[in-house]
Amino acid sequence: MKEGFRQSMAWLHTWSGLLVGWILFMVFAAGTASYFRDEITLWMKPELHAAAPARVSQAEAIDLAQKTLEQRAGSSRRWFITMPSARNPALEAGWVPAPARGADPQARPKRRTFGSITLAPATGKELGKARATRGGDFFFRLHFDLHYMSALWGRWIVGFCAMSMLVAILSGIVTHKRIFKDFFTFRPARGQRSWLDAHNLSAVLALPYHLMITYTGLVTLMFMYLPAGVQAVYHDRTDAFYADLNGGPAADAKPSPQLAPLAPLGPMLDEASRIWHGAPVGRITVNHPGRANASVNLVLQEGRDMTQHLPNLSFDGVTGKRMSGAGAEGGGAVQARGVMYGLHVGRFADPLLRALFFLSGLAGCAMVATGLLMWAVKERPKHLKARQDGKVAKVGLGLRLVDGLNLGGIAGLLLAMPVLFWANRLLPSGGTGRADLEIACFFTAWGVAALAGLACPARWMWRVQLAIGGLLFAALPLLNAATGGAGLAASLKNGLWAVAGFDLVSLLLGMLLLYAAYRLGSRSVPRARLAGSAA
Amino acid sequence: MHSIPADPLPPSPRKARPRAASPAYRAGVAARAIAAIGGGYLLAALSTRALALALPLSPVDKVVAATLTGLVVYPCAIMWCFAAASAARAWLGLAGACALVAIVLLLVRTFGGAA
Numbered sequence A: 001m002k003e004g005f006r007q008s009m010a011w012l013h014t015w016s017g018l019l020v021g022w023i024l025f026m027v028f029a030a031g032t033a034s035y036f037r038d039e040i041t042l043w044m045k046p047e048l049h050a051a052a053p054a055r056v057s058q059a060e061a062i063d064l065a066q067k068t069l070e071q072r073a074g075s076s077r078r079w080f081i082t083m084p085s086a087r088n089p090a091l092e093a094g095w096v097p098a099p100a101r102g103a104d105p106q107a108r109p110k111r112r113t114f115g116s117i118t119l120a121p122a123t124g125k126e127l128g129k130a131r132a133t134r135g136g137d138f139f140f141r142l143h144f145d146l147h148y149m150s151a152l153w154g155r156w157i158v159g160f161c162a163m164s165m166l167v168a169i170l171s172g173i174v175t176h177k178r179i180f181k182d183f184f185t186f187r188p189a190r191g192q193r194s195w196l197d198a199h200n201l202s203a204v205l206a207l208p209y210h211l212m213i214t215y216t217g218l219v220t221l222m223f224m225y226l227p228a229g230v231q232a233v234y235h236d237r238t239d240a241f242y243a244d245l246n247g248g249p250a251a252d253a254k255p256s257p258q259l260a261p262l263a264p265l266g267p268m269l270d271e272a273s274r275i276w277h278g279a280p281v282g283r284i285t286v287n288h289p290g291r292a293n294a295s296v297n298l299v300l301q302e303g304r305d306m307t308q309h310l311p312n313l314s315f316d317g318v319t320g321k322r323m324s325g326a327g328a329e330g331g332g333a334v335q336a337r338g339v340m341y342g343l344h345v346g347r348f349a350d351p352l353l354r355a356l357f358f359l360s361g362l363a364g365c366a367m368v369a370t371g372l373l374m375w376a377v378k379e380r381p382k383h384l385k386a387r388q389d390g391k392v393a394k395v396g397l398g399l400r401l402v403d404g405l406n407l408g409g410i411a412g413l414l415l416a417m418p419v420l421f422w423a424n425r426l427l428p429s430g431g432t433g434r435a436d437l438e439i440a441c442f443f444t445a446w447g448v449a450a451l452a453g454l455a456c457p458a459r460w461m462w463r464v465q466l467a468i469g470g471l472l473f474a475a476l477p478l479l480n481a482a483t484g485g486a487g488l489a490a491s492l493k494n495g496l497w498a499v500a501g502f503d504l505v506s507l508l509l510g511m512l513l514l515y516a517a518y519r520l521g522s523r524s525v526p527r528a529r530l531a532g533s534a535a
Numbered sequence B: 001m002h003s004i005p006a007d008p009l010p011p012s013p014r015k016a017r018p019r020a021a022s023p024a025y026r027a028g029v030a031a032r033a034i035a036a037i038g039g040g041y042l043l044a045a046l047s048t049r050a051l052a053l054a055l056p057l058s059p060v061d062k063v064v065a066a067t068l069t070g071l072v073v074y075p076c077a078i079m080w081c082f083a084a085a086s087a088a089r090a091w092l093g094l095a096g097a098c099a100l101v102a103i104v105l106l107l108v109r110t111f112g113g114a115a
Helices: A005-018 A021-034 A037-043 A058-073 A137-145 A151-175 A192-205 A207-220 A228-234 A238-246 A265-275 A332-345 A351-388 A397-426 A434-455 A459-474 A476-482 A488-494 A497-521 B023-054 B059-083 B087-111
Strands: A078-082 A091-096 A115-119 A281-287 A295-300 A312-316
Touching (some): A005 A151, A005 B059, A021 A137, A037 A137, A037 A497, A058 A078, A058 A091, A058 A115, A137 A151, A151 B059, A192 A207, A228 A238, A265 A281, A265 A295, A351 A397, A397 A459, A397 A497, A434 A459, A459 A476, A459 A497, A476 A488, A476 A497, A488 A497, B059 B087
16 A cells, blocks of 8 residues: 555545445444334334323322232342333333342343333233334344344444444545535436445535444443453442442342332332422333342433433332432543433434434435445446456456345345335234244345345346335335324324324335336436446 | 536545555555454553543543543554555554553553542
């Protein structure tokens, strides 16, 4: 690499982006969808569309939930409860199951062994009639845990890709000579130059967002990726570190052998709400319920403050007395991390800001996709020339592989995402393993599309896959109305914005994909511009 | 025909290179990648450790500030590895930076830092 600084950074930009690009596209797409995780979950449970959120006080709702949890998970080591909010009218409760006798107490239970139920806040009864589905949580988990592998592996892979992305963004900025001018430059239907312009436009337009989301994404899991600091100061006492970080006293690691009934949670919620000037409680953690060393931690409901480092209060689980001061401590660095974490997950955002985050996420998808396509478009003329000169018999393996992966990774994913929603509605709503079956449909569709793309990375294949994805997306509002959900007419009339918004966004995305498929067939598009067209 | 800005595409690094696929070139790229991914992480971890011990803050703030900084050190180290004039220089520069941080870390540990 004897070239100048800018050239070497251009090289780094190309390769750090290309090699992880297909995973990044999926991470961006799933993350963008996760902004509307609650809305997607609601759409995927059409049985709940008709239920109007009942108005009960938090103390009444938690007392009913506590009774249910004592029956269902009385011997559990820890409960997690999420109170109903404007975006999710149901009360969600989960628990860590009691460890098996003789098991290594250090071994953490796997995620799959968590128990969870969804309760109606007004009755405390399980909302059993909704179909079993992972809902929007699937995309949320896919975004950083991947699937069909341990969450730990998934997080390391996604972390590696995110760091690569950060390098690609930083080197991309350095490479840029005229970042401001590019902002206003788009030259359509000019082959390679148009792809470059589209890449620049989607990248520069939302550049602060891309930088923020990539860095803050690494921040969310940074103590796993870079544990050196925690080790240097806290040595092995990581739970003491997390207690300092999140506020509240460290919960006893082991349950006391002595039994003691858990104090009612309702009065604790009332007291917390009084201290927080009437603001509602969001999350509740109960450590060692039913034991003499039980403790309860209450966290302020999110959505009021940008930081994810929310004030919290701890109570003695047996006496019901408050244990800690008025919530989160920690200085500037802890607050800064809280704000960055909050920025990444965006739960503070009102609907308009959330929509802007969603659009920026789509711009991120476009940036990754145009970058991937540009590599193939730039490479193709060289291969064609080599073939004309008679040096090689056919297009090189690298280019063919990138063409195939582009097809499967971009068009294939856009086809598989609506398949998940179709599977959600068309699979019978009973039966065991239903939620996993939905996900299996998603990955099967993606796998078939990817194989077809690798086998035949041609222009018509792009058109076919984009058209199928577009049709599946655009027809989702019809499917919703036909399979028991609140159709567009009903949801708009009743102000069921979560469901109406899902339908409208799906319709728009579907039209966009169909338009893309149509444009790929029109004669005004220079052939050299299209991936695989001449291959 | 619309006017096209005179500025051409940024020159492709491949054009400037004599022949992309020579074994020496490939070995250089591999050496840089190893330095960037492995050595860059080592530098980030060492800096995080040194900062976490040296910063005059409360324990939890020290750790958080140091880790946030470490996340910036890593991509900068990676960029350095590919910006250096040769793979050997990338390795040397990175080793020098690691040694420097390690000395600081030793000093902080010996003299107790600011805490």
